[in-house]
Amino acid sequence: MEEKIISAGFGGQGVLLIGKILALAGLSDGKQVSWVPSYGPEMRGGTANCTVIISSSEISSPLAPMPDSIIIMNKPSLEAFEPLLRKGGLLVMNSSLIDVKPKRSDIKAFSVPANDIAEKDAGNVKAANMVMLGAYAALSDSVSMDSVKKALEGEMKGEKQKFLPVNMKALELGAAAAKKK
Amino acid sequence: MQKMLMEGNEAVAESALRAGCTHYFGYPITPQTELSEYLAREMPKRKDCFFMQAESEIAAINMVLGASSAGARAMTSSSGPGISLKQEGISYIAACSLPCVIVNMERGGPGLGNIAPSQADYFQAVKGGGHGDYRLIVLAPNSVQELADLTVDAFDLADKYRNPVMILGDGLLGQMMESVEFKKSSKNDVSKKTWATRGAKGRKPNIINSLYLNPVELEQVNLKLQEKYREIEKNEKRCEFYEMEDAEYAIVAFGIMSRIAKSVVNEARQKGIKAGLIRPITLWPFPSKKIAGAAEKTKAFIVTELNAGQMVEDVRLAVNGKKPVHFIGRLGGMLLTPQQLMEKLEEVAK
Incomplete structure (x- = not known):
């Protein structure tokens, strides 16, 4: 099994953290993992992305010219990465900020209003990335939800622990939204 | 030991500490800054460690020369343009037969270039970017795990041959995260460094120098270096x-x-x-x-x-x-x- 994922959005939306938690979850599932950030001179408001690979065997190239799944948090990223997704691949997109439908019909597309769910139901719009991650984890077999939760707990320790409840709630709401479909 | 998820730059830094590196001198440059950042955080916590952000890359490499002369395991790191600035010091370190580790996380060049991954510093690393007939041992890891492993080897090889060792990575390798296990460690055996300038009480002073105005003498120094390089060629080639x-x-x-x-x-x-x-x-x-x-x-x-x-x-x-x-x-x-x-x-x- 090998799953190549690209997580993309605006800088500041937490797309790199989505990737890091996926990689940590894969690691605790006993898989090989790699995480490659977009390495441009990025800034808040600019675009950012990362590539994560979770594999049951050695990872050769850490890059993903044709990803299996894409987690898309804004419109410019949809335009950039939808064409790269492999046929039959999974697209999870943030419909709160993307007012268009995916162009392709040969992919599995799933919309989640991540900003709305994060703001209204989880209590903080900044947790929109965790809504997206929860939805992805529920839709994909590449990581277990338990491992994702464990990884999130591991990331939000010490000073960051106060952010754990809202992020955990956002994660669960994202998963619930995905399961409804 | 548990597997950790770690960035390449950080893995080199952690591994350097486990290899007994006590002295680090650097100047920030993308895409290797996380390496300095890690050591800036970790080294002051340890009694025997010394971290310094120097005023320039040139100062940093000359501080490495000084620390190594006194027998410490010393390291500097940079990327393309910064490594170019260090070349004079690297040539001096090679001429003085001093051990040290230099990390180059290559970026796009020439000139100021950009911060994207590149391998365009191969000639500089392998053919001698500084002046004179000298060689660096150049290690080229291809994963975060190997960055960690080869960093320990780099310190050991540097001491074994009294020669600078370069770890040649790139911006992608430095900034990507992978699982890593710190299996290797090493120690600085100062007692074996009888050449070090640690105070000449009860013995003749050691002199570390690269100036030999008499060509007859300088040729002998060169021949000794060449002899060492043949020995390294005989023993240290690695290939997968x-x-x-x-x-x-x-x-x-x-x-x-x-x-x-x-x-x-x-x-x-x-x-x-x-x-x-x-x-x-x-x-x-x-x-x-x-x-x-x-x-x-x-x-x-x-x-x-x-x-x-x-x-x-x-x-x-x-x-x-x-x-x-x-x-x-x-x-x-x-x-x-x-x-x-x-x-x-x-x-x-x-």
Whole structure:
């Protein structure tokens, strides 16, 4: 099994953290993992992305010219990465900020209003990335939800622990939204 | 020991501490700054460690010279333009036969270039970027795990041969995260460094110097260095062969490009093309004999690098005209895609 994922959005939306938690979850599932950030001179408001690979065997190239799944948090990223997704691949997109439908019909597309769910139901719009991650984890077999939760707990320790409840709630709401479909 | 998820730059830093590195001098530059950042955080917590952000790259490498002279395990790190600034100091360190570790996480060049991954500093690292007849031992890891492992080896090799060792990575390797396990460690054995300038109480003073105005004397110094380099060439060549047993086409790649090449070898095998990978791990000493041996069996070589063709010259010297040696690369911080390499392989295999 090998799953190549690209997580993309605006800088500041937490797309790199989505990737890091996926990689940590894969690691605790006993898989090989790699995480490659977009390495441009990025800034808040600019675009950012990362590539994560979770594999049951050695990872050769850490890059993903044709990803299996894409987690898309804004419109410019949809335009950039939808064409790269492999046929039959999974697209999870943030419909709160993307007012268009995916162009392709040969992919599995799933919309989640991540900003709305994060703001209204989880209590903080900044947790929109965790809504997206929860939805992805529920839709994909590449990581277990338990491992994702464990990884999130591991990331939000010490000073960051106060952010754990809202992020955990956002994660669960994202998963619930995905399961409804 | 549990596997951790860690960035390449941080893995080098952690591994340096586990290798007994007590002195670090650097100046920030993307894409290696996380290495300095890690040590700036960790070194002050340890009694025996000394971290300094120097006023420039030139100052940093000369501080390394000083710390190493006094017997410490010392390191500096930078990227392209910063490594260029260090060349004078590196030549002095080599001339003085001092051990140290220098990390270059290459970025796009020439000039100020950009901060994207590149392998365009191969010549500088391997052929001697500074002046005079000297050699660095150059290690080229291709994963976060190997960055960690080779950092420990780098300190040991530097002490063993009293020679500077360079770890040649790139911006991608430095900034990507992978699982890593810190299996290796090492210690600085100062008692063996009888040449170090640690206070001459009860013995004749040691002098560390690279100025020999008398050419007769300087030739002797050079001959001793050359003798050491032959010894390193004899003992320290490292190379990985992948799917080479029955390979008709050998792809030769180092560092991050070897990862992309490996995925192409796997894909080619599925298509029925008998491809294999030769990965030099030491860029100097270069594993020439291994490559010459492969030239007896394969039909052709394809060298792939993130530069305009640098290691390919060493491959051609090793192959010595026996088989065709092709090249494909990308420049200025661009990455070669597996698809581009596959197309090149199919063209050669036609």
